[in-house]
Amino acid sequence: MRLDRLAAAADNAIAAARAGDFGEMRQYLRRFDTLTSAIWTVQDAVFGSRRIIAADAGCSPSGGVTQADLRSPVPAEQDQRPCPAR
Numbered sequence: 001m002r003l004d005r006l007a008a009a010a011d012n013a014i015a016a017a018r019a020g021d022f023g024e025m026r027q028y029l030r031r032f033d034t035l036t037s038a039i040w041t042v043q044d045a046v047f048g049s050r051r052i053i054a055a056d057a058g059c060s061p062s063g064g065v066t067q068a069d070l071r072s073p074v075p076a077e078q079d080q081r082p083c084p085a086r
Contacts, residue, residue, distance in 0.1 A: 002042075006035045 013028035 002035060002039055006032065006039065009035060 009028050009032040013025050013032060016022070016025035016028055
């Protein structure tokens with residue numbers, strides 16, 4: 001559901017920009033930014049500790065590069081091995 005709201009905010013911002021309604025566009029971009037922040041907050045709350053454990057183990061929980069990997073202090077090229085089952 002959050003992704004649907006995020007997509008709708010993006011579509012509305014694009015439509016407003018195409019229509020030249022920049023006040024409306026800014027409103028939808030603020031909504032997009034708020035929804036994006038909420039999604040990342042949930043992502044970090046749910047998977048943040050798993051990512052830290054994976055970084056300490058020198059492996060990637062998904063076995064590949066994820067969005068969390070892109071924000072990680074561990075370089076992606078060093079973080080390609082799947083984590084052992086716990």
